[in-house]
Amino acid sequence: MRSLRTILVTGGAGFIGSHLVDGLVNRGYRVRVLDNLDPQIHPTKKLPSYFNKKAEFMKGDVTRKSDWKKALFGVDAVYHFAAAVGVGQSMYEVERYVKVNSFGTALLLDYLANTKHTVKKIIVAASMSSYGEGEYECKKCGRVRPLLRPESQLKIRDWEVHCPNCKAYVKAIPTREDAKQHSNSIYAIGKKNQEEMVLNIGLAYSIPAVALRYFNVYGQRQSLSNPYNGVAAIFISRIKNGKKPVINEDGLQTRDFVHVSDVTRANISALENSRANYKVYNVGTGNPITISEVAQTIVQLLGSNQPLDITNKVRKLDVRHCFADISRISTDIGWNPQISFREGLRDVIDWGKGEVAVDHMEYALHQLEKRGLR
Numbered sequence: 484m485r486s487l488r489t490i491l492v493t494g495g496a497g498f499i500g501s502h503l504v505d506g507l508v509n510r511g512y513r514v515r516v517l518d519n520l521d522p523q524i525h526p527t528k529k530l531p532s533y534f535n536k537k538a539e540f541m542k543g544d545v546t547r548k549s550d551w552k553k554a555l556f557g558v559d560a561v562y563h564f565a566a567a568v569g570v571g572q573s574m575y576e577v578e579r580y581v582k583v584n585s586f587g588t589a590l591l592l593d594y595l596a597n598t599k600h601t602v603k604k605i606i607v608a609a610s611m612s613s614y615g616e617g618e619y620e621c622k623k624c625g626r627v628r629p630l631l632r633p634e635s636q637l638k639i640r641d642w643e644v645h646c647p648n649c650k651a652y653v654k655a656i657p658t659r660e661d662a663k664q665h666s667n668s669i670y671a672i673g674k675k676n677q678e679e680m681v682l683n684i685g686l687a688y689s690i691p692a693v694a695l696r697y698f699n700v701y702g703q704r705q706s707l708s709n710p711y712n713g714v715a716a717i718f719i720s721r722i723k724n725g726k727k728p729v730i731n732e733d734g735l736q737t738r739d740f741v742h743v744s745d746v747t748r749a750n751i752s753a754l755e756n757s758r759a760n761y762k763v764y765n766v767g768t769g770n771p772i773t774i775s776e777v778a779q780t781i782v783q784l785l786g787s788n789q790p791l792d793i794t795n796k797v798r799k800l801d802v803r804h805c806f807a808d809i810s811r812i813s814t815d816i817g818w819n820p821q822i823s824f825r826e827g828l829r830d831v832i833d834w835g836k837g838e839v840a841v842d843h844m845e846y847a848l849h850q851l852e853k854r855g856l857r
Contacts, residue, residue, distance in 0.1 A: 486559070486603075487512075487559040487560045487603060487604060487754065488512060488513055488559055489512070489513045489514075489515065489557055489558050489559050489560075490507055490512050490513070490514050490515070490558070490559065490560050490561075490562065490754075491514075491515050491516075491517060491554055491555065491558040491560070491561045491562070492504055492507070492514060492515070492516050492517075492562045492564060493516075493517045493518070493545055493554070493561070493562065493563050493564055493565035494517075494518055494563075494564035494565035494566065494608075495514070495516030495517070495518055495538070495562075495564065496516060496518040496520060496525065496530060496531060496534055496540070497518065497524055497564065497565075498524075498700075498702070498704050498705045498706070498743065499564060499608070499697070499700055499743055499746060499747075500516070500518070500562070500564045500565075501531070501533060501534060501535070501704055502702070502703075502704065502743045502744065502746070502747045503562060503564070503747050503750050503751075504516060504534075504535050504538050505535050505747075506747040506748070506750070506751050507751065508535050508537045508538060510751065513539075514535070514537070514538040514539065515538065515539040515540075515541060515554060515558065516534075516538055516539065516540050516541060517541050517543050517545065517550065517551075517554040517565065518540070518541075518542065518543075518565065519542065519543060519544040519545075519565075520542060521567075523709055524706055524709060531704075533704055541553065541554055544587075545563075545565045545583065545587035545588075545590065545591070546582055546583060546586060546587050546590065547590075548590050548593075548594070551590050551591055551594050552594065552598075555591075555594060555600060555602065557601060558600075558601060558602055559601055559602065559603050559604070560602065560603060560604040560605070560606070560754060561591070561602055561604070561605045561606070562606045562607075562608075562750065562754075563588065563591060563605065563606070563607045563608065563677070563681065564608045565583070565587065566583060566584050566587075566608065566673075566674070566677075567579055567580045567583040567584055567670070567673075568670070568712075569670060570612060570668045570670045570671065570800070571668075571798060571850075572670075572850070573668050573669035573670035573671075573673070574668055574669055574800070574854070575850065575854055577669050580669050580670055580673055581669065581673060584670070584673030584674065584676070584677060585673050585676045585677065585680075588607070588676070588677045588680055588681065589680065592680055592681065592684040595684060595688065595690065596684060596687075596688060602690060603690065603691070604690065604691045604692070604693075604754060604760075605681055605685055605690060605691070605692045605693070606692070606693045606694075606695065606750065606753055606754060607677050607678055607681040607692070607693070607694050607695070608674075608677075608695060608697060609674050609675075609677065609678040609694040609695055609696040609697070609763070610670075610671065610674035610696060610697055611658075611696050611697065611698045611699075611739070611765070611767065611805055611807065612666070612667075612668065612670060612671035612674060613664040613666045613671045613672075613674050613675040613678075613696070614658055614662055614664055614665065614666075614696075614802075614805055615630065615631065615664070615665030615666060615667045615671070615802055616628070616629050616630065616631065616644065616665065616802045616803065616804070616805065617655055617656075617657075617658040617662075617802065617804050617805035617806060618655075618656050618657065618658045618659065618662050618808075619644055619646070619653035619654060619655055619656060619804075620653060620654045620656045621646040621648070621649065621651055621653045621654075622651065623646070623648075623649050623651060624646050624648045624649055626656070627646055627647055627648065627653060628647075628662060628663055628665070629644050629645065629646070629647045629653065630647065630665055631665075631667055631800065631802070632644060632645075632803065634799075637797045640733075640795060642732050642733055642735070642736070642803065643803065644803050644804070655737065655771065655803070655804035655805075655806070657769055657806055657807060657808035657809075658765070658805055658806065658807060658808055659765075659808040659811075660696070660763045660764065660765055660808070660811055667800040667802070668800050677694075678694035678696075678763065681694060682694055682761060682763070685761060686761055691757070691760035691761060692760070692761060693753045693754075693759045693760065693761070693762060693763075693764070694762075694763045694764070695749060695750065695753060695763075695764050695766050696763060696764065696765050696766060696807075697741070697746060697766050697767075698738070698739035698740070698741050698765065698766065698767030698768070698805075698806070698807050699713055699714070699715075699738045699739055699740045699741065699767075700713065700740075700741055700742075700743055700746050701713050701715040701716065701740055701741075701742065701743065701827060701828070701831060702742050702743030702744065702827060702830065702831055703743070703830060703831060703834040704743075704834075705743075705831070707719055707720040707723070707835060707838050707841075714738070714774060714777060715740065715777055715781065715828065715831065716831075718777060718778050718781045719781055719785070719831065719832065719835055720841070721789075722781060722782060722785050722787050722789050723785070723835070724841075725789075726789070727789050727790060727791065727792040728778040728781070728782070728789065728791055728792065729792045729794060729848075730774050730775060730778060730791055730792065730793045730794065731774075731794055731796055731797055731798055731801065732793075732794075732795065732796075732797060732801075732803075733793060733795060734773060734774050734775030734778075734791065734793045735773050735774075735775065736773065736774055736801070736802075736803050736804060737771035737772060737773050737774070737803075737804045737805075737806060738771070738772065738774065738777075738805065738806065739767035739768055739769065739770065739771060739772070739805065739806035739807050740768065740772055740777070740824050740827070741766060741767050741768050741807075741820055742820070742822035742827035742830075744821075744822060745766075745768075745820040745821055745822055746766055748818060748821075749764070749766045749812065749818045752816045752817070752818050753816065756815070756816040758815045758816055759815060759816050762811075762815065764811055764812040764815070765807035765808060765809055765811070765812065766807070766809075766812065766818075767806060767807025767809055767820075768806075768807065768809070768820045768824075769806060769807050769808065769809050770806065770824070771804060771806040772824060775791060775793065778791050779791065780824070780825060780828055781828060781832070784825075784828055784829055784832050785832060799855075
């Protein structure tokens, strides 16, 4: 849809958003960014040096209707990325997470429903966290969707998932977009709300909308000082500060790590391809990687001798396995990931050599522990 010329990216000074801004500028789009420079992401409260100078920056907040009005003027398409991000933190900063993620999205959609505008497409950043546990296969019962593992099971360090029907152990398989969403945190619930609201209003008002469910995105520009960031960035920060990577459970839980450059390509493909309209897509690799393997790879690439601190402790609400089925996005718009995990990590570590990494992990863990969440 090359008729879309002016693009608004909310949260466009952040990790994923800034890479998207670069990609859009490189393809000749006019780009406007709305970002409040949240100090949890931007400790200096200043526009980061990597921000693309060809993009227009507008400091503002998605929870203010007046800022939406200014940002949306003359815009052809919207990428709504601005969000409060952090599964654990969302369980005690409930008001802030609901306000930013749900109410902020509601203000966008209310404006589109009640005001004359030029918006012709919306793409919202959704999340794999809305699935809860991934999909599993039971030898006896077939494909199943277990809920969270009960605390009684975790207390005896029985980490793997049981069939909800026959109680046998089950095998993790790729999670499809039509799997029922069992959102296990305020953050996950908010992301589920965001995608449902955007798709609902888009369909009602004939504004093509797309929800992209990101799996574990990693890459350059992911803050090394934010303890609510992705696990790869947290591990790099720990090791750079001469500390052990802390791993819950036995370290064999798996996630799906997708490089931010691949995510950028998915975002632009969703904008430019009308086959994506009104659909939901997983954006991952389909390859599960254990958390221990993530930590070990980072230790090796950093040339460190730090041992892993595998705690056999649990964080309430954590899932065991979740990785993407990407057949839908591959078939519909021809997107497939290109960056291998080790290649992508090497890229992050090379970039991180010049970055300050302040380790706040103990503080984040303490916040969970004093509330009985870990």
